Amino acid sequence: MSKQGITRRQFLQGTALAGAAAVISGCTLSLQKKEYLEPYVDMPEFALPGESVWYATTCRECPAACGIIVRVHQGRAKKVEGNAMHPVNEGKTCARGQAALQALYNPDRLRAPVAQSARGSRQFTSIDWNEALNTLYQLISETDPARIAFFGGDVPDHVLWILETFFAAIGAPPPVIYSTHAAWEGKRALRLVNKSLFGVDRLPVYDLAHADVVFSFSGGFLSTELSPVHYNLAFGRMRGRQDTGGPRGVVVHFEPRLSQTAAPADRWIPIRPGTEGLVALALGRILLDEGWARNTAAAPFFAGVDAKELAEVTDVEYERLRHLAQLFGQAQAPLAIPGSAAAAHRGGYQAVMAVQMLNILMDNLGKPGGLWLAPDTRIDGLTPKTEPASLADVRDLVERMRSGQVDLLLLDGSNPAYGLPPEVGFVDAVANVGKVISFSSFVDETSVWADYILPGHTPLESWGYQVVDNGTDRLVISAQQPVVRPYYDTRDVADVFLFLAQALEPARAQLPWLNVVDFLKSRMEVIRNLGIPGSFALDNVEEAWAYWLGNGGWRSKEPLWSAPVLKRELSQAFNLAPEFEGGTEYPFILYPYESPTLTDGRGANRPWLQELPDPMTTAMWRTWVELNPETAYLLGVQRDDVVKVISPYGEVEAIVYIYPAIHPHVVAMPLGQGHTDYGRYAQGRGANPVQLLGGREVDVVKDLAWLSVRVKIVPTGRRQRLPRLENNAGVDRAREVGFPG
Amino acid sequence: MSSEATMHPDLAHVEQELKAADLLLDRRPREEMNYEVMRAMERISLTWLIVAFFLGGLVFLGLVLAWGYQIKWGLGVAGINRPVFWGVYIANFVFWIGISHAGTLISAILRSVGAEWRRPITRAAEAMTVFALMVAGMYPLIHMGRTWRFYWMLPYPNQRLLWPNFRSPLMWDMMAILTYLTGSLIFLYLPLIPDLAMVRDHSSAKLRKKLFNILSLGWRGTEAEWKHLHVAMAIFTFIIIPVAASVHTIVSWDFAMSNVPGWKSTIFGPYFVVGAIYSGVGALAVVLVMVRKFMGFEYYLREQHLDNIGKIMLTMTFFWTYFWFNGYLTEWYGAETALDFLREFMTYTGPAAPLFYAMLITNIIIPIAILWSRAGRTTPWMISLAGISINIGMYLERYIIVPVTLSRNRFPFSWGHYVPSPVEILISIGSLSMFILLYVLLSRIVPLISVWEVQEGQVMHVIRRVGRTLVPGVIQWHKAE
Amino acid sequence: MGDRYLALFEDVEHAVEALGELRALGVPEEDLSVISGIPVAEAIMGRPKVANLMARWALPGALLGLAAGVFFTIGTPLMYPIQVGGQPIVSLPPSMVIIYEFTMLGVILATLIGLLAQAELPRWREKVYHPAISHGAIGILFRCDESCFDQVRERLRGLGAFELIPVDRSES
């Protein structure tokens, strides 16, 4: 099937997917410039005119790795649907997943490799892949391996594994993998807390579907965090129990701002920003004092806590805290969920721990409706050994770049120039790097600093897999396959590195595969060697491969999540309190949040997502700043006034949105806009609140403490209407009349 | 008809006064009147040309360029949106339909009750109807998303033998307007025939003679012609009144048949009819003052006409106020939530309240203040002011009924906001210009005064000496058996 | 049967007298007719009443219109039933509007046609006319032979006929 070297054609097959339709692919991947146009007399398998086929693959719009099936009609991807067989999302999708199509067919995609005449000049000239690969080969082979750096973001596991192996083989430092999205969802804090308490470096999985009283602490599990589709599904099931005679699950949400996750909750409790841990401490104290706690192993953590004092600090009345503690303490299946904002300030690590401590107190570890630990995803040969980097690691890399210790910087799957606070200094440091090569599909704020952009395939054109790190009880190795032929002259990043490995002696032995499909097929054996009963047999590679493609990957038959076991003696909590930069001249705490539509900004070039109303404000296309009505009154600003939001680190302009459900000392801003590049739909609209952040880190976690700056609001005297779906007058009036439903 | 030789000097004065007061007593030879009316018709001055070209330019700008632009790009160039799907186009439509009620309906009513003073004004009034209907009839086309498919609304089946939906108030509308336009055109044309024959007989221009020969159908004035014209006019008079009433009722049903809070009202039918006559009479007063001034028809159009029109206007002011208040009060009392929303929006201190108050001022206060006194009614500029005020008020009323009402609904989240776009404004100006232009052109094509009817009236009116003074009398010629 | 002549008079009274003269001379009623610039009732002129047949036109027009309305509102939905708004396919109340309008349209059109037919319009070629009529003169059109005409000429002139035209000859 394959010939020598890189001159080859591959036939990639899919298998039938039960339920939807007979699915099989006849996609041909050509790494040659030469392409064969064949008349439809010679029909590619299963591509019938007028008939659609559905391909199972994995959504890569966020790292949750939902299984999707994509409807393909006459060789064009039409619709993203959920893969009902996939344990993470069980056939469901979110808006961002739907919009994956608009990455594939984005009018601003790079259509071929380009060279940039001067970094940042945006003067690109197309080059062909031979030249591109030659250049890459030359650069890698001629650069001192120690002076090569790879900076990646949300890179799928197979690419990461190949990269890690590649760089290890040529003696280069391991890739630095830093996802800004992961920082915004507080993943690292969750993992490290689990490691500290339960001795395993895995993410928590909350059995939301079976919980009956859920205390959520500033989380976004229904919008962008962890595995949003999974938790939405679980939330629906929690609520749905009432229709089958069961108890209706109740959610209480603590957060300075009524977020999208807070909206469907039964009660939103506004707290001072960064006091989630303190609320948890107070609740725990009361649970212990009242005898509602079911497991006192965590008691030492709450030693010396004065709940009444904390009630003052957190802005929640003591009586209310007590009532809440009672509700929680007397619930059948209580569950506490720490959210990203809890982990996003200096004391975030301890704060997350405090929340998890409530789960320990209520003894719900490994119980229905309780806290679980995700299956172990460290699998030799499948997942990388490289730890995701902390912000401190990124700073190290930036320092190396700045001091001229990096001669070749490779970038993929991340946009640090946009997503990291300017204080980290990424853009400045890039200037001192010898050569910069990006594999981005788009000209974004980071790849605009590259000398060459060698565009990779968009996810719907790519092969691969992702080992699901949270959001299901199974071990899921979610398969990714191209649903359409590459639309443009782009190349899979994995293929590029496998190709390079062929040419670079030390790497060839480690990466002997000619292309990513060969590599993926070889993984069937790795999975078989796990010895875990799975969704299909892996004895025969070709047969396994067919199931792999048809099912959208492999999953364990049995749940492999595990009950957490407290592994150490606990001591008194310390340092939970937040700390904010900026003195008294900055009266408000900046509360940035990932936009439920655009997330950390990656969705901004998808017109569907730009025009998808933000769930809470119904705003589109712009950046706004949310002010409590009282705050706005005191500032003398009204809705649609343009204000400057100024922090000690920078300033941005945003449109005022009077938000009735936000702590008066807090101003909130969504991420996602403020792009200077990234295509017609993204660039030149709104502002990027990351510009306001300093590089402050969370204690222990060493990740970005994005809830740590104070800001002031200065009216500009200008007004600009915020595009929104709601009618202002109507919504104001409706508050008096009530909900029409 | 007393002989002047024997008349007492005081009586001569009385006669003068009577003649001044009533055109029909102030008899002049027919020939003189014919030539006067024809001269006014045939005089094409530079001013007239400038006005006509200016109006033509506005029509071109509004109805060719702006409308063409809208057809090319789509209705998005208008200010309408969701939920305000109907905007000034429909307001204009209702407005012009209203104006159309001035002419034919008023003329028919006056004819039917034998109001003799109507004679010099019916032509001018009926022409208004026809032109206003033409303008109004354009608006559904302008308003349509796919204007080029307007003929799908005509009553014929498509290739699958599907007919239009005759249950749609829009179909009713179309049929009613068609009937009314047909009726009004004929109603204008029939009494015009003898005057067309007159122009044919006495015009010096060859082309005009030829044209008018065709237009007058070879009218000579035989007994059969007069007799049947008379009967036909009698039939039309009584047919056109219910048709006119039905037209604006059906226009109101475009709204009243709906589900929209603020539209669903049983009083809309008569309310609209009254409003239409109200705005129509207001416009008629303005038109008469203009015709009188610019055509030099001071002899024909006198204070007596303005006075009478003014009285009708005043009556209609009260009618309209009564109907408006009737609707407003019942809705206020019902306190339906969605209607509360609407009322908050357009009254008290709501954003649309200025429109609402302006409507009440221009529709009630100003007309009453002016029309209360005879001086107000008979002073041309004052009665024009009242007429203009009424039309501004009635336009505001339609504007409030259409886009303002649509801005509020049962789902506060989905309320709307409407501002007319430049295209809508240009088209509106274009259509107003078209109306005026058609009138200006008509004034140079046909006699704007029905001379034969005036003469007929004059023949029937006499001044008789009764006792010590002179009194006017009417010989009811047409009733001779 | 003789030529047609048109005599024009300034006012009604003289015209009525002239008619009397002509009748006295044995001109039959059907050879007489009156043309005027304003309508003059037959009774004033002592002329037989012109039959009024307009209702014979208007009524069928109304019926035709009604039939059309019924066809559109009741016939067409039955031919192609489409359900809208949960309403019955055929229902009288919403049909009334169209039926009414078409009935009225029928009357209007029929009246116009009736007028044209009854008044025998258009008659573009008819030449028996004088422009003075539209200035208010009353014309008496009569038919008599040459000898008869010689008799009446002077009498009519005496009654004030300011114009006396042998129509068919002069206009040929």
Next chain:
Amino acid sequence: MSTYNQGTDEHRWAMVVDIDKCTGCGACITACYAENNIPVVGEEEIHKGRHMGWVRIERYWEGEYPNVRARFLPIMCQQCGQAPCEPVCPVFATYHSATEHINVQVYNRCVGTRFCANNCPYITRVFNWFDPVFPEPLQEQLNPDVTVRSRGIMEKCTFCIQRIRRVEEDAKAAGRPIEDGEVQPACVQACPTEALVFGDLNDPNSKVARLAESRRAFKLLEDLGTEPAVIYLKGGDAHVV
């Protein structure tokens, strides 16, 4: 009175919207955009109130700080049994389908009077103010089963009738009845909380029929007598502190 009967070939397709489950995420909206070729109109058009989405999620605030609640109310065409939009169309471009029992919009018959849109008490109809624009190559994504609407015509949620028809035809060809849950409009298919459920009300065992019996069930503006086919389930009221 509704005039449809419970025939074998007839379905009363209906949707249940569980407000207690809706998290406002907007997956339904985007899924609808993708399935039904809904154009993106841009900022300026949004200002004018011309969002083209067939389903909108209304967000209502209740109460004052700190006791505020937000509520989501997804509204799409309610597919009324007695649809006020239908009789007012002069050209029968919208009517009640006799077999699906939903409210059908025939794009190529529409002349754009927008009467139907005014008459919809739920404000669910969407008008094509301009021709849609799909910058190259975004048009590659367009669903071939759904017409791309041109300027000047009305559109609205169709319950994804192309999907209903596909399943109906498949079932008919296979000579079997349609299973409950077999038909899934794009929004229902995507909805991550399963707040949206779709099915046949004529089938007493269907999920929608059972949910329609729920004590939480209500219909929007029920007093208007429009007989919507969209049934809402009330949000629960947990009296938490």
